Amino acid sequence: MIGYTISRLLQAIPILLIVSLIAFGIIHLIPGDAATVIGGPSATPADLARIRENLGLDQPLHIQILTFYANLFQGDLGRSLLLGIPVTEAVLARSPITIGIAIYSLVLTIVFGLATGIIAALNHNRWIDQAATVFALIGVSLPNFWLALVMIVLFSVHLGWLPTGGYVPFTQNPIGWFRTATMPAVALALLQAGLLTRITRSTMLEVLSQDYIRTARAKGISEWRVVGRHALANVMMPVVTVLGLILSVLLSGSIVIETIFGIPGIGALLGNAIASRDYPMIQGGLFFITAALLLLNIVVDVLYTSLDPRIRVTGGK
Amino acid sequence: MSAPLLDIRNLSIGFPAGKGEVLAVNDVNFSVAPRELVGIVGESGSGKSVTALAIIGLLPPNARVSGEIAFAGRNLVGLPQRQLRGLRGKEMGMIFQEPMTSLNPVFTVGDQIVEAVRAHEHMSLKAARDRATELLDKVGIPSPRRRLDDYPHQMSGGMRQRVMIAIALSSSPKLLIADEPTTALDVTIQAQLLDLLNGLREDFGTAIVLITHNMGVMAEIADRVVVMYCSRVVEEAGIFDLFDRPQHPYTEGLLGSTPDMGETAHRLTTIRGGMPNPADLPPGCLFAPRCDKAIAQCTTAQPPLFELGDGQKAACILAPKLQTEGAT
Ligand SMILES: Nc1ncnc2c1ncn2[C@@H]1O[C@H](COP(=O)(O)OP(=O)(O)OP(=O)(O)O)[C@@H](O)[C@H]1O
Numbered sequence: 098m099i100g101y102t103i104s105r106l107l108q109a110i111p112i113l114l115i116v117s118l119i120a121f122g123i124i125h126l127i128p129g130d131a132a133t134v135i136g137g138p139s140a141t142p143a144d145l146a147r148i149r150e151n152l153g154l155d156q157p158l159h160i161q162i163l164t165f166y167a168n169l170f171q172g173d174l175g176r177s178l179l180l181g182i183p184v185t186e187a188v189l190a191r192s193p194i195t196i197g198i199a200i201y202s203l204v205l206t207i208v209f210g211l212a213t214g215i216i217a218a219l220n221h222n223r224w225i226d227q228a229a230t231v232f233a234l235i236g237v238s239l240p241n242f243w244l245a246l247v248m249i250v251l252f253s254v255h256l257g258w259l260p261t262g263g264y265v266p267f268t269q270n271p272i273g274w275f276r277t278a279t280m281p282a283v284a285l286a287l288l289q290a291g292l293l294t295r296i297t298r299s300t301m302l303e304v305l306s307q308d309y310i311r312t313a314r315a316k317g318i319s320e321w322r323v324v325g326r327h328a329l330a331n332v333m334m335p336v337v338t339v340l341g342l343i344l345s346v347l348l349s350g351s352i353v354i355e356t357i358f359g360i361p362g363i364g365a366l367l368g369n370a371i372a373s374r375d376y377p378m379i380q381g382g383l384f385f386i387t388a389a390l391l392l393l394n395i396v397v398d399v400l401y402t403s404l405d406p407r408i409r410v411t412g413g414k
Numbered sequence: 415m416s417a418p419l420l421d422i423r424n425l426s427i428g429f430p431a432g433k434g435e436v437l438a439v440n441d442v443n444f445s446v447a448p449r450e451l452v453g454i455v456g457e458s459g460s461g462k463s464v465t466a467l468a469i470i471g472l473l474p475p476n477a478r479v480s481g482e483i484a485f486a487g488r489n490l491v492g493l494p495q496r497q498l499r500g501l502r503g504k505e506m507g508m509i510f511q512e513p514m515t516s517l518n519p520v521f522t523v524g525d526q527i528v529e530a531v532r533a534h535e536h537m538s539l540k541a542a543r544d545r546a547t548e549l550l551d552k553v554g555i556p557s558p559r560r561r562l563d564d565y566p567h568q569m570s571g572g573m574r575q576r577v578m579i580a581i582a583l584s585s586s587p588k589l590l591i592a593d594e595p596t597t598a599l600d601v602t603i604q605a606q607l608l609d610l611l612n613g614l615r616e617d618f619g620t621a622i623v624l625i626t627h628n629m630g631v632m633a634e635i636a637d638r639v640v641v642m643y644c645s646r647v648v649e650e651a652g653i654f655d656l657f658d659r660p661q662h663p664y665t666e667g668l669l670g671s672t673p674d675m676g677e678t679a680h681r682l683t684t685i686r687g688g689m690p691n692p693a694d695l696p697p698g699c700l701f702a703p704r705c706d707k708a709i710a711q712c713t714t715a716q717p718p719l720f721e722l723g724d725g726q727k728a729a730c731i732l733a734p735k736l737q738t739e740g741a742t
C-alpha cells in the first residue's frame with residue numbers, strides 16, 4: 098500500500114510539469130500581455146518594452162518556461178504582477194476559502210447524491226425512482242452559473258433570505274459563513290449530485306441483483322442490514338472512484354461561481370489574474386490547482402484500494 | 415412414515431409476461447420427511463429453482479404464488495416477510511449453484527458466517543467466532559481459525575461452497591435446500607461435497623432438498639427423486655424404483671442420457687427436441703411432442719399424476735405399472 102502511494106506520487110511529478118507547460122502555452126496564446134495592462138492605455142512603446150524587460154517577457158518562450166521550472170524546483174513560483182506579493186502567499190491566503198466551500202459542496206453532493214440514488218434504486222420503476230431520475234437529469238444539464246443567478250434572484254432579490262454575495266470567514270461568524278457559502282455550495286453541488294445519483298442508482302440496482310445479496314437474505318437478516326451493509330459496501334467502491342472526477346468538476350466550477358458571488362477564493366484570484374494577464378499568478382495558481390487535484394485523486398485511489406480487499410491483498414495495480 | 419417436514423400442495427407460481435402470466439411452477443406436489451434427502455431433477459427451465467426459492471421465501475416480488483407450502487405444519491404461502499425471515503437461516507438454509515459469486519467479496523468469510531450465527535441467536539462476537547470456527551471445521555476446511563480472516567477471493571470454488579454450507583448450517587436448520595451445489599465444481603470436489611452433505615444428515619438431522627441435473631449424483635445419495643418437466647412434476651419415486659422401473663418416458667430419457675453411473679452428465683442428449691415454450695403450451699401431455707411412445711390419446715388431455723404404489727407416481731397414461739395394474 099505504501100509502495101503504491103509512493104509510486105503514484107512519483108508519477109504525479111511529470112504530469113505536473115507537462116500540465117504547467119500546457120498552461121504556459123495557453124497563457125501566451127491569450128492576446129495582449131501584462132505590459133499593456135500594467136502600463137495602461139497611455140504607455141508608449143518604449144515604456145512597454147521596459148516593462149517587458151523587467152518582467153523577463155522579452156526572453157524567448159523556451160527560456161521563460163525553463164526559468165519557471167528552475168524557480169519551481171527551488172519552491173519559488175514567482176511574484177504576482179498585480180498584487181506584488183509572492184504567488185505562493187496569495188494562493189495560501191485564499192485557499193481556505195475555496196476549500197471550505199468545496200467541502201461544504203462535497204458534503205451536499207454526497208448526502209443528496211447517495212441518498213437519492215439509493216432511494217431510487219430501492220423503489221425501482223416506481224414514481225420515486227422516476228422523480229429521482231428527472232432530478233439527476235436536471236442536475237447534470239443545468240449550467241451551474243445559471244442556477245447561481247436564479248438562486249440570487251429568488252432567495253436574495255425576491256425573498257431577501259440570503260445576501261447576494263460577499264464572504265464572511267467561518268472563524269469570524271459561522272452563521273454568516275453559512276449565509277454566504279450556502280448558495281455557492283448548492284450551485285456547485287447540483288451537477289455533481291446529479292452525476293452521483295445516476296451512478297449510485299445504477300450501481301445499487303446491479304449490486305441488489307447479485308448472488309451474495311440473495312445469500313444475505315437467505316440468512317434471515319433484516320432488509321435494512323442487507324441494503325445498508327451488504328449492498329452499500331459494494332456500492333461505495335464505484336462511487337469512490339468518481340469522487341476524483343467530482344472534485345475536479347467542483348474546483349473548476351468554483352472559478353465561475355466565486356466570481357458570481359464575489360467570494361475571494363482561489364477561483365476569483367485566478368479569474369482576476371487571467372483578466373489582468375498576471376502571468377506568474379495564472380501559472381502559479383494553475384500549478385496549485387493541478388497539484389491539489391492530482392493529490393486528491395491519489396488519495397481517492399488509495400482509499401479505493403483499501404476498500405476493495407481483492408485489490409488490497411494483491412498490492413494494487 | 416413420520417409426518418412430513420415439508421409438504422408442498424398444489425403449488426403454482428406465475429410470473430407476469432406481457433399481458434398475461436406464465437407459470438414457472440404448475441400444480442406441484444411433493445413432500446420431504448425429516449432427515450430425508452429428496453432430489454429434484456429436470457432440464458433447464460423446468461421450474462426447479464423457482465420451487466426452491468418459493469420454499470425459502472426468496473422469490474422476486476412480482477411472482478404470484480398459490481397453493482400451500484407447509485413447513486413443520488405451518489403454511490408459508492402468504493406469510494409476511496417478517497415471519498419468513500424468522501425461519502430463513504434458522505429453520506431452513508439454502509446453498510446456491512454459484513460459489514464464486516454467492517459470498518460478499520468485501521467481507522471476510524468469518525464475518526459472513528458470524529453474521530449468520532448471530533442473525534437468530536444473541537451471542538457475543540467471541541462466542542460467534544468460536545462457533546464459526548467450529549462450523550468451518552465441520553465442513554472440512556483445514557486450519558479453520560486462520561481461514562476466518564480470509565476474503566472469498568482467497569478461496570477456491572470448492573472452499574467457498576463449503577463456506578456457504580457452513581453459513582446454511584449455522585443454526586442447525588431442519589431443512590437444507592441445495593440448488594445445484596456442485597454443478598460449477600470439478601468432479602472430485604463434487605464427490606467430497608456430496609459426502610459432506612450426506613454426512614450432515616447424520617450429524618445435524620437435516621433434511622435436504624437437492625436440485626441437480628446429474629442422475630449419477632441422485633443415485634448416490636437421494637432417498638427419493640421428483641422429476642420435473644416444464645413446470646410440472648412428471649414422476650416421483652424412491653431411488654431404486656426410479657432407476658429400476660422408471661414409469662415416465664421423460665425419466666427414461668434422463669436415465670438413458672446418463673452414460674455411466676457416478677459419472678457426470680450435464681447434457682440430456684438423448685431426448686430429442688426442446689421444452690415447449692411456456693407461453694404457448696400444446697394441449698395434452700407436455701412431453702408428447704418429444705415422446706417416442708406417444709399415441710393419439712396423449713395429445714388430447716393432460717394426464718394426472720397417477721399413484722402407482724410404493725410411493726411411485728407418474729404423469730403418463732402409458733406408465734408400465736398402470737398397464738399391469740389394469741390387466742389384473
Ligand atoms: N424472476 C423471474 N421472472 C420471470 N420468469 C422467471 C423468473 N425466474 C424464473 N422464471 C422462469 O421460470 C422458469 C423456471 O425457471 P427455473 O429457474 O426454476 O428453472 P430451473 O429448473 O432451475 O432451470 P436450471 O436448471 O437452468 O437452473 C423459466 O422459464 C424461467 O424463465
Ligand SMILES: [Mg+2]
Binds near residue numbers: 593
Ligand atoms: Mg435453477
